[in-house]
Amino acid sequence: MADHANILAVRDLHAYYGKSHILQGVALDVNEGEIVSLLGRNGVGRSTTCKAIMGLVEAHGDVTFRGRSVTGMRTDLISRAGIGYVPEDRQVFPTLTVRQNLELGLRRSGIFGRWNFDDVFRLFPNLQQRQNNPAGVLSGGEQQMLTICRTLMGDPDLILIDEPTEGLAPRMVEQVGVLLAEIAKRGIAILLVEQKLTIALKISHRLYVMGHGRIVFEGTPADLDADTSVQREWLEV
Amino acid sequence: MEIVLNPLLNGFVYGMLLFMLASGLTLIFSMMGVLNFAHAGIYMIGAYVAFDMSRLIGFWAALIVAPLVCAAIGAGIEVWGLRRTHHNGHIAELLFTFGLFFIIERGVQMVWGMLPVPYRVPALLDFPLFRLYGVDFPAYRAFMLLIAGGMLLAIRLLLTRTRVGLIIQASLTHPQMVSSLGHNVPRVFTLVFAGGCYLAGLAGVIGGNYQVTEPAMAASLGPIVFVVVVFGGLGSLSGCFVSSIVIGMVQTFAVSIDGSLADLLGPIVAWIGTDNLAGEILSIPVSRVGPLLPYAMMVGILMFRPRGLMGTRDT
Numbered sequence A: 001m002a003d004h005a006n007i008l009a010v011r012d013l014h015a016y017y018g019k020s021h022i023l024q025g026v027a028l029d030v031n032e033g034e035i036v037s038l039l040g041r042n043g044v045g046r047s048t049t050c051k052a053i054m055g056l057v058e059a060h061g062d063v064t065f066r067g068r069s070v071t072g073m074r075t076d077l078i079s080r081a082g083i084g085y086v087p088e089d090r091q092v093f094p095t096l097t098v099r100q101n102l103e104l105g106l107r108r109s110g111i112f113g114r115w116n117f118d119d120v121f122r123l124f125p126n127l128q129q130r131q132n133n134p135a136g137v138l139s140g141g142e143q144q145m146l147t148i149c150r151t152l153m154g155d156p157d158l159i160l161i162d163e164p165t166e167g168l169a170p171r172m173v174e175q176v177g178v179l180l181a182e183i184a185k186r187g188i189a190i191l192l193v194e195q196k197l198t199i200a201l202k203i204s205h206r207l208y209v210m211g212h213g214r215i216v217f218e219g220t221p222a223d224l225d226a227d228t229s230v231q232r233e234w235l236e237v
Numbered sequence B: 001m002e003i004v005l006n007p008l009l010n011g012f013v014y015g016m017l018l019f020m021l022a023s024g025l026t027l028i029f030s031m032m033g034v035l036n037f038a039h040a041g042i043y044m045i046g047a048y049v050a051f052d053m054s055r056l057i058g059f060w061a062a063l064i065v066a067p068l069v070c071a072a073i074g075a076g077i078e079v080w081g082l083r084r085t086h087h088n089g090h091i092a093e094l095l096f097t098f099g100l101f102f103i104i105e106r107g108v109q110m111v112w113g114m115l116p117v118p119y120r121v122p123a124l125l126d127f128p129l130f131r132l133y134g135v136d137f138p139a140y141r142a143f144m145l146l147i148a149g150g151m152l153l154a155i156r157l158l159l160t161r162t163r164v165g166l167i168i169q170a171s172l173t174h175p176q177m178v179s180s181l182g183h184n185v186p187r188v189f190t191l192v193f194a195g196g197c198y199l200a201g202l203a204g205v206i207g208g209n210y211q212v213t214e215p216a217m218a219a220s221l222g223p224i225v226f227v228v229v230v231f232g233g234l235g236s237l238s239g240c241f242v243s244s245i246v247i248g249m250v251q252t253f254a255v256s257i258d259g260s261l262a263d264l265l266g267p268i269v270a271w272i273g274t275d276n277l278a279g280e281i282l283s284i285p286v287s288r289v290g291p292l293l294p295y296a297m298m299v300g301i302l303m304f305r306p307r308g309l310m311g312t313r314d315t
C-alpha cells in the first residue's frame, strides 16, 4: 500500500474541551484505498480525532485531504470534499423513513456515485423490507448498517467510521466486517475507529494505537500482534 | 348550543392564528435551541407594515409583501445577529432576542405612535358570512381560516415531501450529522428562521385587523405563544397544532363564561359560605380566571410532563 498516494494527512492536531487538552498533537496518514484502524481505550480521544477532522470540534493543527488543507473549513464543505463520517452514536434520523435517511446521504437528489439504493438493498435486504418504516424502529445493528450506507450514498473517497461494532451481536459484527470489505473493494479508504482488535487486526492494512491524546504505536497488524507490551499498556485485551 | 358553538368557532380562528406564530417558533426553538423572544415582535411588524402598505398599495398587495418584509428581517437577524451570539451559548442568544423584542416594540412605538392605528378589514371581506344563533360570523374570519389552513397544509407538504423539508426535519434532531452529510445547516437555519418570521408576519397581517393593531399587541400575544410551544412540546408540529387550538379554545371559552365554580357547586358553597378564602376563590367568575389559565397549564406541564403534549424531548 505504500506506493499509493496519500489521501489524508493529519499533523500536530490539538483539541480542547474547556481546559482539558484532549488531542495533544495527533499525527496520522491514510493512503488511497487503504484500511487504517485507530485503536485505543475509552476516552483517549479517538472520536475527538474524527470530529476534529470533520470540523465538528474546534482544533488546531493541520488536516490535509488530497493535498488540500481542510483545517477550519465548514463541516459540510469538508464532507463535500470527499470525507464521509459515521459517528459512534449512529444518529439515524428517527422520524424519517429508512429510504429518506439514505436519500439525505446523497449530495444531490438523483445523482449517484459508486453507491445507489440497489447496492444497499442487495447488501442488506432487511433495509429494503423496511425502507418505508421510520428508521427509529430499526434494531441497533440495522441502524448501524443504515448509517454507514447513508454516508456511502454521498460517495466519499475516505470514510471515517467510529466504533461500528460497539454493542452489536456477533452475527452483526460479522456483517459490519463484510460491509467494510465491500467498501474497500470499491476503492474507498477507511479510517476505522475501534476499541477491540477483533476485526481491526483482520482487515486493516495499518493500525494506529492512541493513548492520552497522542499516537503511541503505528504499524502493520503483524507488528501489533507481536508487540504484547503495547497491547498490555494501551489496549484492552 | 349557542354558548358553545360561537366560542368554538372563534376559539378555532384564534387557535389557528396562534398556530401561525407558534409553528415558526417551535421550528426555530427545536432546531437551534433559541427561544426567540422577538417572534411576537415580528408579528407586530407584520401588522403595522400591512397597515401602512394597505393604505399605499391596498390590502391584497400588503398580504403578499408584508410577510416577505418580515422574512427578510428574520433572515437578517439570523445571519448578522444570532450567528454571532450563538458562539456564546443559549443564554446569550436568549438575551439577544429579548433585547431585540424591546427594540422592535419601542421602534414601532416611535414610528407609529402610542395609539392604536386604524388597520381595518378590507371592504371586500367586510360582511357577515352567516348568522349563528343571532351572532354574525364575519367573512373575514373565514378568510383567516383559509389562509391559516393553507399555510398549515403548505408547511406539511414542504416538510414531508421536499428534500429541503427532510433536511429540516433531520436537523431538528441531529444537526451535526446533517452537516456531516454535506448539507449546509447554517443556511437551513437561516431559511427556517426566515420562514418562521414569514409566518409570524402573515399572522400579523391577517390578525392585526381582526384584533387591534396597537403598541402592546406583541407584549400581550408573545407569552401566549410561548405557552403554546411549551405545551405542545418541542420538535413536534402536530403537538404545536393541537396545543394552539386548545389554548385558543381555553382563552375564548374562559372569557365567554360568566359563571363561577360556585354556581356549579351551589349547595357546597352555600355551606362553606362566601366570607372565607375557599368560598371566595370558588366564587371568582371564570372569565376573570381565564387569562391565567394558559399559564397555569404551562407551569403544570413543565412540572408533570416536561416534554409537552407530543414533544420529542424535554424542554
Ligand SMILES: Nc1ncnc2c1ncn2[C@@H]1O[C@H](COP(=O)(O)OP(=O)(O)OP(=O)(O)O)[C@@H](O)[C@H]1O
Pocket: A017, A022, A040, A041, A042, A043, A044, A045, A046, A047, A048, A049, A088
Ligand atoms: N463534549 C465533551 N465535553 C467535555 N469533554 C468531552 C466531551 N466529549 C468527550 N470528552 C472527553 O474527551 C476525552 C476523549 O473523548 P473521546 O470521545 O474522543 O474518546 P474516545 O477515545 O472516542 O473513547 P470512547 O468513545 O470510548 O468514549 C474523554 O476523556 C471524554 O470524557
Ligand SMILES: [Mg+2]
Pocket: A046, A047, A048, A088, A162, A163
Ligand atoms: Mg469514541
